[in-house]
Amino acid sequence: MRDKITTSLRLYSILIYIFLYFPIALVVLFSFNSGNYAADMQGFSFRWYGETWRDPFVLEALRNSVFIAATSATLATVFGTFAALALQNVRGWLRTLYDGLIYIAIIIPGIVIGIATLIFFVQFFGWLNPWLQILFGPSAPKFNLGLPTVIAAHTLFTMSIVLVIVRSRIAGMDRSLIEASNDLYATPFNTFWQVTLPQLLPAIMAGFLLAFTFSFDDFIVAFFVAGPNTTLPIYVFSSIRRGVTPKINAIATVTLIMSLGFLFIVQYLLTRSNASAKKDGE
Amino acid sequence: MKQSALDIDVEFRNVVKTFGTITAVDKVNFQIPKGSFYSFLGPSGCGKTSSLRLIGGFEQPDSGEILIAGESVAYIPPYQRHVNMVFQHYALFPHMDVASNVGYGLRQQRPRISPDEISKQVKDALALVRLSGYEKRRSWELSGGQQQRVALARALVNKPTVLLLDEPLAALDRKLRKDMQVELKTLQREVGITFVFVTHDQEEALSMSDRIAVMRDGKIVQEGSPTDLYRQPLDRYVAGFIGQSNFISGEVVEAGDQVKIKTQRAVILQAPKSKVAKTLAVGDKAVVAIRPERINLRNQNEAGSDGFAGKVAQITFLGDQTEYHVETEQVGRLLVRMNSGYAGYASGDPVIVYWNQDAGLALLDD
Ligand SMILES: Nc1ncnc2c1ncn2[C@@H]1O[C@H](COP(=O)(O)OP(=O)(O)OP(=O)(O)O)[C@@H](O)[C@H]1O
Ligand SMILES: [Mg+2]
Numbered sequence: 001m002r003d004k005i006t007t008s009l010r011l012y013s014i015l016i017y018i019f020l021y022f023p024i025a026l027v028v029l030f031s032f033n034s035g036n037y038a039a040d041m042q043g044f045s046f047r048w049y050g051e052t053w054r055d056p057f058v059l060e061a062l063r064n065s066v067f068i069a070a071t072s073a074t075l076a077t078v079f080g081t082f083a084a085l086a087l088q089n090v091r092g093w094l095r096t097l098y099d100g101l102i103y104i105a106i107i108i109p110g111i112v113i114g115i116a117t118l119i120f121f122v123q124f125f126g127w128l129n130p131w132l133q134i135l136f137g138p139s140a141p142k143f144n145l146g147l148p149t150v151i152a153a154h155t156l157f158t159m160s161i162v163l164v165i166v167r168s169r170i171a172g173m174d175r176s177l178i179e180a181s182n183d184l185y186a187t188p189f190n191t192f193w194q195v196t197l198p199q200l201l202p203a204i205m206a207g208f209l210l211a212f213t214f215s216f217d218d219f220i221v222a223f224f225v226a227g228p229n230t231t232l233p234i235y236v237f238s239s240i241r242r243g244v245t246p247k248i249n250a251i252a253t254v255t256l257i258m259s260l261g262f263l264f265i266v267q268y269l270l271t272r273s274n275a276s277a278k279k280d281g282e
Numbered sequence: 283m284k285q286s287a288l289d290i291d292v293e294f295r296n297v298v299k300t301f302g303t304i305t306a307v308d309k310v311n312f313q314i315p316k317g318s319f320y321s322f323l324g325p326s327g328c329g330k331t332s333s334l335r336l337i338g339g340f341e342q343p344d345s346g347e348i349l350i351a352g353e354s355v356a357y358i359p360p361y362q363r364h365v366n367m368v369f370q371h372y373a374l375f376p377h378m379d380v381a382s383n384v385g386y387g388l389r390q391q392r393p394r395i396s397p398d399e400i401s402k403q404v405k406d407a408l409a410l411v412r413l414s415g416y417e418k419r420r421s422w423e424l425s426g427g428q429q430q431r432v433a434l435a436r437a438l439v440n441k442p443t444v445l446l447l448d449e450p451l452a453a454l455d456r457k458l459r460k461d462m463q464v465e466l467k468t469l470q471r472e473v474g475i476t477f478v479f480v481t482h483d484q485e486e487a488l489s490m491s492d493r494i495a496v497m498r499d500g501k502i503v504q505e506g507s508p509t510d511l512y513r514q515p516l517d518r519y520v521a522g523f524i525g526q527s528n529f530i531s532g533e534v535v536e537a538g539d540q541v542k543i544k545t546q547r548a549v550i551l552q553a554p555k556s557k558v559a560k561t562l563a564v565g566d567k568a569v570v571a572i573r574p575e576r577i578n579l580r581n582q583n584e585a586g587s588d589g590f591a592g593k594v595a596q597i598t599f600l601g602d603q604t605e606y607h608v609e610t611e612q613v614g615r616l617l618v619r620m621n622s623g624y625a626g627y628a629s630g631d632p633v634i635v636y637w638n639q640d641a642g643l644a645l646l647d648d
Binding site for chain 2: 174176177179180181182183184185186187188190191194195198199
């Protein structure tokens, strides 16, 4: 009886995994198709990877995506880390409020962030641009939706992710290390550089990689605020309307491998830093 | 003995430190002589760590004055005090190897010390704690005792005026702790730096210290050399904390240098007053404290007029010594410690307990 239950449970979970990963496996498989159609496997080749690499539209979108992801992840890492450091000294109801706001920023649906930032930018630029015209004449710069607005929107929500990761590392850190450094004649500034930062570095790097991945994979927010620019997900979305080509599969496969690779590194960094935090706390 | 200000490395003048409603350090005064091994001894929560952290500069006093080497250190941050601390859990930097840990303090010095000079001094410091050749190890590759020595070397390499040690031996096993006690004491003599040591282990304090401050609820109850504290405790608390004692309680019926105390059973006991204690007055609640090794046993049929009849209730064999718990009618249960070679009493034997009148000490009860 028990055996039967175990067997059927096992079967069930296998089905779940097939259901989850079969489509993804198909995408990867068909990206190696040598034929012209996405769903008609002719033979194995790297042909579509080559074609993708030579496509100027893809390259343009890729450049935009990498630029946005790198810039927004850097900004998010800097802001998130400093926010986490500053929040150490906040206690009581104010702390609860901040924590609540951070978690809300993480769980808020992308579409809400997209609409909200779009409305904000449109309103803000609609107010700012006339003033700039008045102040600096017709040659004044004009602000519009573009890569910077995507970067700003991405920084907004990835910053919270960095903050949460770095903060949990700060909480697990041994306070006496900082006191020991103080005791050994290091000024607060040197203590920060020589002890605090190295201790937080794995978490900071993990936060950067996660922020990069989230930004790189994001379609919804970018779609709202990118203006006339394309990012890789936007390119994929718009070209799908003209039918799925093996090229799309190739792009999806590369994105998938890169994201998985980053997540793997993040996981490694975080478990390692937690393990060493446990050791310090002994 | 009156000491000049120059011979004092650390001094507290009426220092108070509170945390919310808790007074961790309560109007404390003490002077730590230069080059001495000075211990704070007391039960958990009595303010030992707080006192140490005040010296290190990790806490600021609410009131009172702290002097290090004769200078007031109010508002001087830890990194500007020429004092180093060995933390209870060592606090070695996990992202650095042993040599970088030990050289950390030297690398902060301005003007800079040359790297060659630093590595030479690090080498010497590691040799001092018998860890030569461990330069490249990481802290998690070391045993508890070795980590402790790295922490010690990391502090000593800076040649501080005062070295603070917060229960540095608490995490070690018994055997290693005994070895490290001897080693620490030897090291202190060798380097001649003032050691301020915190412990709740009276044996540790007695065996290592030149002077001990016994603390209770944020106050120093008594301060003195180990032998002073052992032989002339101020009150029942100190007598109970330093070594073991039998206490027979009663009421003072005759005061003076020799005190007579009447117990609940109306037995009159005579004992000298502790030299450091205030005079006892007739009617005060008091105890006669007697160390277990100062009490003797004899058979009931042996000659002698003094003593109290009792029965051996329990025997604990300690190797070279044996402890007898003797139940008496008149003065209650007493702990007696005798050399093992000496007497052989069995459990249930009728015996007489007796002691010299100057073996006891009359102390105020609390
Ligand atoms: N940072 C703090 N915040 C609040 N209370 C504190 C703080 N540090 C110490 N205390 C309180 O002050 C009192 C003295 O603490 P302290 O750490 O000096 O004791 P201790 O003698 O070192 O005890 P132990 O042997 O347990 O280490 C305790 O009641 C403790 O709870
Ligand atoms: Mg303590």
